[in-house]
Amino acid sequence: MTRAPIEFRQVWKKFHRGELHDSLRDLIPEATRRLLRGRPPLEQLERDEFWALRDVSFQVTPGEALGIIGPNGAGKTTILKLLTKILRPTVGECSVRGRVGALIEVAAGFHPDLTGRENVFLQGAIMGMRQAEIEAKFDQIVDFSGIPQFIDTQVKRYSSGMNARLGFAIAAHLDPDVLLIDEVLAVGDYNFQRKAFGRIEEMARRNIPVVIVSHQLERIAALCTKAILLDAGRVVKRGEPADCIAAYIAGQEVSTTENEGADAELARTVRLDSSRAILSGDRVRLRVAGTVDGLRPDEVADRQIMFTVRELQGGNVLFQTGTQRNDIEFPPSGPFEIALSLQMNVPAGMYGIDTTVWDGHRMKTSFQGPSLTIQVKESIPFRGSVQLNPELRIEAGSPVSSAESAADAGDLAEG
Amino acid sequence: MAHTQTQADEDESDEFDSRLTGLDPSESVGAVDIAESPPHAVEEPRASLLEQLREIVVEELWTYRELTIQLALRDIRIRYKQAAMGFAWAILMPALVVAAGALVRYAMAYLSGGDVETSAIAGMAIKALPWAFFVGAIGFGTNSLTGNLALVTKIYFPREVLPLSATLAQVFDSTLGALAVAVIVPFLGVSYGWTALWTLPLVLILFMFTLGTALLLGCANLFFRDVKYIVQVLLRFGIFFTPVFFEPEMFGAMGAKVMMLNPLSPILEGLRLAIVEHHDLLDPLVVRGADGGAILAWTPWYLAYGVIAAVVLLLGGVLIFHRFERTFAEYA
Numbered sequence: 012m013t014r015a016p017i018e019f020r021q022v023w024k025k026f027h028r029g030e031l032h033d034s035l036r037d038l039i040p041e042a043t044r045r046l047l048r049g050r051p052p053l054e055q056l057e058r059d060e061f062w063a064l065r066d067v068s069f070q071v072t073p074g075e076a077l078g079i080i081g082p083n084g085a086g087k088t089t090i091l092k093l094l095t096k097i098l099r100p101t102v103g104e105c106s107v108r109g110r111v112g113a114l115i116e117v118a119a120g121f122h123p124d125l126t127g128r129e130n131v132f133l134q135g136a137i138m139g140m141r142q143a144e145i146e147a148k149f150d151q152i153v154d155f156s157g158i159p160q161f162i163d164t165q166v167k168r169y170s171s172g173m174n175a176r177l178g179f180a181i182a183a184h185l186d187p188d189v190l191l192i193d194e195v196l197a198v199g200d201y202n203f204q205r206k207a208f209g210r211i212e213e214m215a216r217r218n219i220p221v222v223i224v225s226h227q228l229e230r231i232a233a234l235c236t237k238a239i240l241l242d243a244g245r246v247v248k249r250g251e252p253a254d255c256i257a258a259y260i261a262g263q264e265v266s267t268t269e270n271e272g273a274d275a276e277l278a279r280t281v282r283l284d285s286s287r288a289i290l291s292g293d294r295v296r297l298r299v300a301g302t303v304d305g306l307r308p309d310e311v312a313d314r315q316i317m318f319t320v321r322e323l324q325g326g327n328v329l330f331q332t333g334t335q336r337n338d339i340e341f342p343p344s345g346p347f348e349i350a351l352s353l354q355m356n357v358p359a360g361m362y363g364i365d366t367t368v369w370d371g372h373r374m375k376t377s378f379q380g381p382s383l384t385i386q387v388k389e390s391i392p393f394r395g396s397v398q399l400n401p402e403l404r405i406e407a408g409s410p411v412s413s414a415e416s417a418a419d420a421g422d423l424a425e426g
Numbered sequence: 427m428a429h430t431q432t433q434a435d436e437d438e439s440d441e442f443d444s445r446l447t448g449l450d451p452s453e454s455v456g457a458v459d460i461a462e463s464p465p466h467a468v469e470e471p472r473a474s475l476l477e478q479l480r481e482i483v484v485e486e487l488w489t490y491r492e493l494t495i496q497l498a499l500r501d502i503r504i505r506y507k508q509a510a511m512g513f514a515w516a517i518l519m520p521a522l523v524v525a526a527g528a529l530v531r532y533a534m535a536y537l538s539g540g541d542v543e544t545s546a547i548a549g550m551a552i553k554a555l556p557w558a559f560f561v562g563a564i565g566f567g568t569n570s571l572t573g574n575l576a577l578v579t580k581i582y583f584p585r586e587v588l589p590l591s592a593t594l595a596q597v598f599d600s601t602l603g604a605l606a607v608a609v610i611v612p613f614l615g616v617s618y619g620w621t622a623l624w625t626l627p628l629v630l631i632l633f634m635f636t637l638g639t640a641l642l643l644g645c646a647n648l649f650f651r652d653v654k655y656i657v658q659v660l661l662r663f664g665i666f667f668t669p670v671f672f673e674p675e676m677f678g679a680m681g682a683k684v685m686m687l688n689p690l691s692p693i694l695e696g697l698r699l700a701i702v703e704h705h706d707l708l709d710p711l712v713v714r715g716a717d718g719g720a721i722l723a724w725t726p727w728y729l730a731y732g733v734i735a736a737v738v739l740l741l742g743g744v745l746i747f748h749r750f751e752r753t754f755a756e757y758a
Contacts, residue, residue, distance in 0.1 A: 023464040026756070055463070066464065095582045097755045102464040116580040124504050136496035137581055 014106065015070035016189055016220045017077075017094065022103035024064040024089055024244075025056065063089045064100075065244045076221035078231035078252050080259050081241035087224040090241075091115060091193050094222060110139065112187025114211070118178030123167035127158070127177055130166050134181050148184045155210075156180035157203065176203055183210045190214055192223045228256045228323060229360045232386045253287050256361055257384030260323050290390040291398045295355055299366050299380065300348045303341075313372035314341045316380075318351055323361040323384060333369065356398040359389040475745060482748055486584035493583055497591035501566070502598050516602035519562065523554035527671040534672075538716075548614035549698040551607050553670045555600060556632050556694055560639075561661050563596035567640025568657050571648045571754065578648075578754050585751050586744065589640040597633070616702050624700035624707050631736045632693050638739030641747040649750070649757055669694055675713050675721045682721055689739075692732030699724055 056062070064086045071077045079087045092098040093105045095113050120137040121130045131152055135145040145152075153159045156177045158169075166174060192211060208230070215221045215234055225231055231238060231252050238255035240248040248258045289295055299316070306314070317333035334341055334349070342349075355362070366380035391401070473481070487494070506512060527550040528542070535542045570588040571578055578585065612618070647653040665671070667688060674685035674695060685691055699705040711724040 021464070092755065097579065097582050099752045111582070113581070116576070119576045119580045122500055122504065124507055125500060129500075129503065133496045133500055136493040137577065137583060139490075139493075139583070142492045142496075 014108075015072045016108045017069075017071040017222065018104070018106045019067055019069050019090070019093075020104040020106075022064055022067045022093065022100045022105050023062060024086075024093065024098065025060050025101040026063045026089075028059045028061055063244050064093075066103075067239075067241075067244070067246055068103075069239060069246075069249070071220040071222060073220055074218045075237060076215050076223060076235045078235035078238035078255070079222065079224045079241060080226075080228065080231060080238060080255060082259075084243075085241035086244040087241060088193065089244075091191055091222065091224055094189075094191055107189055109188025110186075111189050111191060112182070112185035112214075113138070113191045113193075114179070114182045115191060115193040117182040118174050121166050121174065121178065124165060126165055127153075127162040127169070131162075131177070131181055134178065138182060138185060140181075140185065144186075152177075152180045152184050155183060155206075172200060172203075179203075179207055183207070183214070187214075188219060190219055190221045192221065192225070194225055228259070232256060232361050233359070233388075251287065253361065253384045253386045256323065257363065257382065260363065260384070261382060287384075288386040288388055289355060291359055291387050292354070292356055292390050292400050294352050295364075295385055296350070296352045297364065297383065298348055298350050300346070301380070302346045303344050306344065310372070311341050311343065313370060314377065315369050315371065316341065316349060317367045317369045318353075319365045319367065320353065321363050321365070323363050329357065329362070335371075355385070355387050356400065357387055358393075358396065358398060359387050361386055478745060478748060479741070482584070482586060482744055487586060487590070490583055490587050494587045494591045494594065497587060498594040498598070501592060501595035505595070505599075513602060516599040517606045519558040520551070520554040520603050520607070523558060523665070523670060524551050527554065530671045544614040545616055545702055548611050548616045549673070549702045550671065551610060551614070552697050552701055553694040555603050555607055556629075556697065557665065557668060557670045557690075558603065559596055559600040559632065560636050560690065561664075562599060563593045563636045563640055564643060564657060564661060566592040566596060567636075568643040568647045568654050570640070570644045572651065572654075585754055586641065586747060589644040589747075590637065592644075593633070593637050593640050596636075611701070618701070619704040621700040621704050621706055624696060628693050628696050628700070628732075631732055632690075634740040635689060635693070635732075635736040638736065638741075638743035641743035642739075645747045645750055648754055673698070673723070675715060675723045678715060678717075679719060679721045682723065686728055686731075689732060689735035692728040695724065696729060696732065 067086070067090065069077060079090060081087055089098065091113075093100055094107055095111055095115070096107070099105075118134065120134040122133065125133065131149065132142070132145055136142070153162050156173075156179075158173050158176060161169065161173065166177075169177070212234065221234070223231060223234055235252045237250065238252040239246050240255040240259050248255050303311075315333045315335040317331060319328055320330040321328045330353075339349075353364075361384060363382050363384050365382045367376045368378035368380065369375075370377035390398075393401070472478075505515065509515065511518060524547065528547055531542050531546055531550070567589040570592040571585065574588055577583075578588075643653060643657055647657075668690050669685055669688075674682035674691065677685055686695070696707050699711065700707055703711075705711055705724065707724065707729050708726050709724075710722065710726065712720050713723045715721045
């Protein structure tokens with residue numbers, strides 16, 4: 012049986028809460044107790060201990076990118092530390108095959124008194140690069156960092172951004188068999204972040220297994236082929252990144268809407284007719300099915316089913332529509348199904364579509380229906396908050412009629 | 427919740443059920459059954475000591491040899507960068523030890539009505555250097571893990587590399603000092619004989635002994651942060667329990683034997699006897715004491731004792747360090 016390069020099998024990890032015996036004086040009573048009573052079994056929690064990971068299993072094969080999401084303290088970083096062999100599982104098995112490239116704490120080995128050049132060699136060695144390899148890639152690394160003029164300056168004179176850029180540049184030139192990424196996507200200024208993200212994408216596409224931990228959910232959505240959602244050390248959901256992100260965000264939101272009169276109307280399910288991941292400018296099609304019962308005719312007149320599209324990160328409402336606005340009557344008693352199609356002229360990212368039943372008489376939401384998350388992928392590069400489906404071409408009779416511009420026009424037509 | 431789902435719905439991958447919005451962990455688990463506590467864990471049987479040694483030396487240290495060198499270079503660069511003393515630092519500590527020793531010896535000579543011979547100063551210079559090496563390496567080695575906590579908690583590499591590179595950085599300093607001493611010693615009336623070649627094996631024994639101690643203390647200091655203070659005090663007064671200022675035979679026949687119990691004594695005395703007294707360390711040496719009695723100043727058994735102490739300490743240090751290494755990140 013061939014095993015996946017990255018494999019976690021029923022891993023449990025125990026941590027201590029608070030201080031351990033930190034001086035020799037405290038050790039002696041503890042050691043005596045252990046001698047008298049024997050070592051406690053591994054699977055049992057002692058006082059002040061807790062499970063940081065409980066029964067976590069996953070595997071990542073080449074070409075797959077696993078995203079790990081979850082609130083702070085859910086165990087994401089613990090998983091990465093287990094993968095890098097800094098920690099070992101209390102129970103279970105964690106195996107990683109091949110050279111691990113970790114985009115984690117990329118400047119941790121820097122010494123402030125050494126120059127950028129000296130630190131490149133030091134940090135490179137810490138990350139497991141050979142001396143000759145660093146020498147060969149040195150110019151590329153410096154070039155990537157974008158600070159060649161400061162390479163012989165002591166690192167203590169660097170700004171924090173320069174520090175991080177140099178660190179990332181070193182890590183970005185590892186040639187790993189397995190890639191682990193932890194929150195390094197927020198490095199440097201806007202331009203460097205784009206460059207860094209491009210580099211990570213490039214590394215992730217090398218048909219090697221990748222594990223990414225990030226709170227930048229749209230990055231997870233864009234890079235990962237699958238995801239797990241952690242909460243308090245447990246895997247609470249696994250599957251498509253979009254599903255896990257949706258579940259995560261839904262779990263994070265404090266439920267403010269009480270389903271008052273929930274017995275009256277139930278929008279049970281949302282069925283997606285189109286793909287969950289669509290290109291910017293394409294249509295997403297969905298169906299909402301439910302049941303209406305127990306509403307008086309005069310109440311029905313005030314109700315409408317609303318659809319709200321919002322950005323997952325930030326939660327801004329982008330668009331809202333509903334039955335009334337489309338001159339559709341609220342369905343009568345009994346089961347119903349509503350089809351909706353939306354043209355997603357929005358930038359790439361994660362979007363949520365919520366369904367609610369609005370009570371126009373009392374001016375409040377009377378029922379919170381299900382939500383779904385869709386991922387919009389970039390179709391054409393652009394800047395801005397709406398995608399206006401540009402059509403651009405050079406018409407005949409332009410003043411410059413060289414062979415070059417003709418070629419450009421050809422490119423545009425193809426694109 | 428009013429809207430419950432059937433198992434069949436869940437299997438349709440494109441269907442979004444409303445329970446996702448509620449995210450009740452007990453419901454949304456899906457494929458994974460979560461137990462409250464793990465199954466009974468059997469601790470992995472530990473590999474044989476030989477197997478562990480092979481793993482440490484071949485798989486870890488050899489693979490990470492360039493890191494060891496880089497870290498040692500880092501320590502050396504930092505020590506000489508922005509430093510007023512520069513390379514004089516390398517001989518400051520041994521020079522101070524010799525000066526202090528000369529003072530003590532002068533007082534002793536004055537009381538007994540004798541004179542301080544220049545060869546005695548040469549002997550002290552030769553012994554001050556390994557002592558300074560030991561003190562320096564242990565000082566840096568004890569702090570090598572706690573001083574690199576960012577690395578220990580965040581990046582994987584064999585942790586043995588840290589005390590090892592700290593010791594190697596000290597080797598660089600002491601080599602500079604040794605060159606200085608080698609030049610000075612002939613001016614103190616000592617000529618080099620073939621027995622001076624004993625320096626090489628003795629230096630190796632010293633390195634092994636020091637590295638073993640640095641591994642143990644570096645590891646201990648990570649778990650118990652007061653270890654470094656204890657080490658500081660022991661190193662400060664250790665010079666009085668180690669034959670640096672004086673020779674063991676000054677304590678009489680019995681005292682000399684007790685003095686030689688210090689595992690550093692055979693190394694230091696061996697160096698002095700081989701270089702200054704042109705003594706072959708495979709032969710015993712008997713000297714006449716102040717009261718005229720015979721005192722055994724050297725026997726090859728002392729050499730064997732020094733070797734055994736160094737080997738045991740190094741192997742023990744490496745294995746104990748390796749055993750606790752996996753928990754470093756949790757205690758750091």
